[in-house]
Amino acid sequence: MQTQESQPPKGTHRDAGGEAPRVSPVARIALVLVLLAAAAALYSAIHSGIQSRVHADAELKQQTLDMAIPTVAGVYPKPSSAAEELVLPGNMQAFVATPIFARVDGYLKKWYFDIGSHVKAGQLLAEIETPEVDRQLDQARADLATSQANYELARTTAERYQNLFKTEAVAKQDLDNKVGDMAAKKAIVDSATANVHRLEETQRFQKVYAPFDGVITARNIDIGALINAGANSPGKEMFDLAATDRLRVFINVPQANSRSATVGKPAELTLAEMPGRTFTGKIARTANAIDPATRTLLTEVDVDNPSGVLLPGAFASVHLHLGSRPGAVMLPANTLIFRAEGLQVAVVRDGKAVLVPVEIGRDFGNTVELASGVTTADLVIENPSDSLLSGTPVRVAQSQPGAARK
Numbered sequence: 001m002q003t004q005e006s007q008p009p010k011g012t013h014r015d016a017g018g019e020a021p022r023v024s025p026v027a028r029i030a031l032v033l034v035l036l037a038a039a040a041a042l043y044s045a046i047h048s049g050i051q052s053r054v055h056a057d058a059e060l061k062q063q064t065l066d067m068a069i070p071t072v073a074g075v076y077p078k079p080s081s082a083a084e085e086l087v088l089p090g091n092m093q094a095f096v097a098t099p100i101f102a103r104v105d106g107y108l109k110k111w112y113f114d115i116g117s118h119v120k121a122g123q124l125l126a127e128i129e130t131p132e133v134d135r136q137l138d139q140a141r142a143d144l145a146t147s148q149a150n151y152e153l154a155r156t157t158a159e160r161y162q163n164l165f166k167t168e169a170v171a172k173q174d175l176d177n178k179v180g181d182m183a184a185k186k187a188i189v190d191s192a193t194a195n196v197h198r199l200e201e202t203q204r205f206q207k208v209y210a211p212f213d214g215v216i217t218a219r220n221i222d223i224g225a226l227i228n229a230g231a232n233s234p235g236k237e238m239f240d241l242a243a244t245d246r247l248r249v250f251i252n253v254p255q256a257n258s259r260s261a262t263v264g265k266p267a268e269l270t271l272a273e274m275p276g277r278t279f280t281g282k283i284a285r286t287a288n289a290i291d292p293a294t295r296t297l298l299t300e301v302d303v304d305n306p307s308g309v310l311l312p313g314a315f316a317s318v319h320l321h322l323g324s325r326p327g328a329v330m331l332p333a334n335t336l337i338f339r340a341e342g343l344q345v346a347v348v349r350d351g352k353a354v355l356v357p358v359e360i361g362r363d364f365g366n367t368v369e370l371a372s373g374v375t376t377a378d379l380v381i382e383n384p385s386d387s388l389l390s391g392t393p394v395r396v397a398q399s400q401p402g403a404a405r406k
Contacts, residue, residue: 070388071395074348074379077329080369084362086260088251090269090301090318092310095246096212099237102227103205106130113239115219119210125239126208128227133206137199144192151185158182205229214243217312242312247305249281251318252296260322261286267301268319269310279303279310328361328369335380336368337388345374346381346388348396353381355390 111126113119158178164170218240221227227238249269253261261283269279281303290297301318303310310316337344337355344355358373374380379396381388 069393069395070385071397072346072348072353072381073383074396075332075335075382076379077331077370077374077376079376080328080330080361084322086253086257086320086322088253088318088320090249090251090316092312092314092316093248093250094214094242094244094312095248095302096214096243097217097312098211098241099218100125100208100211100239100241101237102128102208102229104128104130104133104202104227105229106133106206106227108221108223108225108227108238109206110223111219111221111238113216113219115216117216119214119216119241121210121212123210124207125210125216126221128206128208130203130206133199133203137196137203140192140196140199144189144196147185147188147192151182151189154178154182154185208238210241212241212243213245214241215308216240217242244308244310244312245304245306247303247310247312248284249301249303249316249318251299251301252291252294253286253299253320255290255295255297257320257322258290258297261297261299261320265320268321269301269303269316270319271310271314271316274309327375328371329374329376330367330369331374331380332382333363333366333368334383337384345370346384347374348379348381348394351393351395353384353388353390353392353394355388 106128109127109129113123113125119125158175158181161170161175161178165172165175216239219238220236221238249267263283263285265283267281267283269281270277281301284300284302286300287298331345335345336358337346341355342357343360344357346353347356348354356373356378359371361369361371363369381394
């Protein structure tokens with residue numbers, strides 16, 4: 001049976017020696033196109049990866065540069081509106097206070113007021129028995145009577161001699177002697193009269209009167225006590241009298257604040273034993289001189305005390321409101337830089353940090369008052385790093401809320 005030989009596929013040719021069939025031109029073109037497409041895809045992938053890596057490198061470089069510039073928070077200073085208050089210890093004294101001494105020697109007969117008593121000017125406080133003064137006054141009055149009798153005799157004799165001289169019965173010298181004797185006797189009368197008046201005035205000091213309205217703060221005598229006259233005598237004063245309806249409060253203002261302690265400026269007083277109560281007074285006078293030992297200005301504050309609730313001799317805290325300092329600003333305490341160069345703050349200027357020396361006026365804890373160095377137009381860095389130097393580029397993130405410049 002004759003078999004049919006298989007026909008070779010179209011487009012292929014087999015050699016007589018049995019060689020592999022040849023590829024047609026169409027297949028070759030298709031293969032080239034496939035290879036070109038694969039190469040293009042590979043090139044695109046490689047190019048895209050290179051570009052991505054270059055872009056990533058550029059971003060990393062930019063991020064590195066950005067991270068090299070620190071980001072800081074800034075705050076604008078506020079004008080200081082807090083009035084400065086100076087609290088000083090004060091010593092309260094009675095507006096008028098005096099010890100009352102006896103003016104005559106004797107024994108205390110009676111006293112009428114004890115400590116704490118309110119008395120009026122001219123009111124009788126005590127009586128003193130003065131037997132010696134009484135007897136001296138009796139003697140002086142007797143001497144006055146004697147001198148008056150002698151004067152009358154001398155005057156009568158002088159008048160007689162004047163009449164006799166008119167008739168030339170006596171010499172001119174005798175008349176002059178009698179007239180001179182009369183004048184001498186008149187002088188003795190005047191002296192005796194003055195001595196009587198002196199003792200009468202002294203005797204009036206048997207009664208001791210209050211020199212002004214006030215309160216008896218001390219009584220150092222009792223009935224029968226020996227009284228010695230005068231402040232320089234060994235005895236003590238009889239009474240201490242103080243006018244307490246108005247008090248003087250003495251304070252020592254430091255030299256730095258002495259210019260603010262002006263006459264007429266109000267002051268407030270507080271006492272530890274009366275919490276919550278405030279008493280108002282005003283500066284009445286100053287010493288107008290700085291004490292070289294303490295470098296303070298002695299200042300007197302007067303306060304009315306009609307009810308007598310304030311006691312002389314007590315300790316008080318005197319509050320002086322000196323007002324705010326001109327040009328002073330307020331900043332948070334975390335803006336301060338403490339270094340060997342002194343106290344500083346960091347200010348942002350033209351994108352760079354600048355360290356500026358400042359001076360603290362008052363410290364309120366979380367905030368401080370700066371007397372000089374910055375103004376409300378300066379943006380101050382909060383929480384500056386220890387390594388921050390002048391000229392360092394910085395980036396301001398934002399200002400603290402509520403700290404915007406006014």
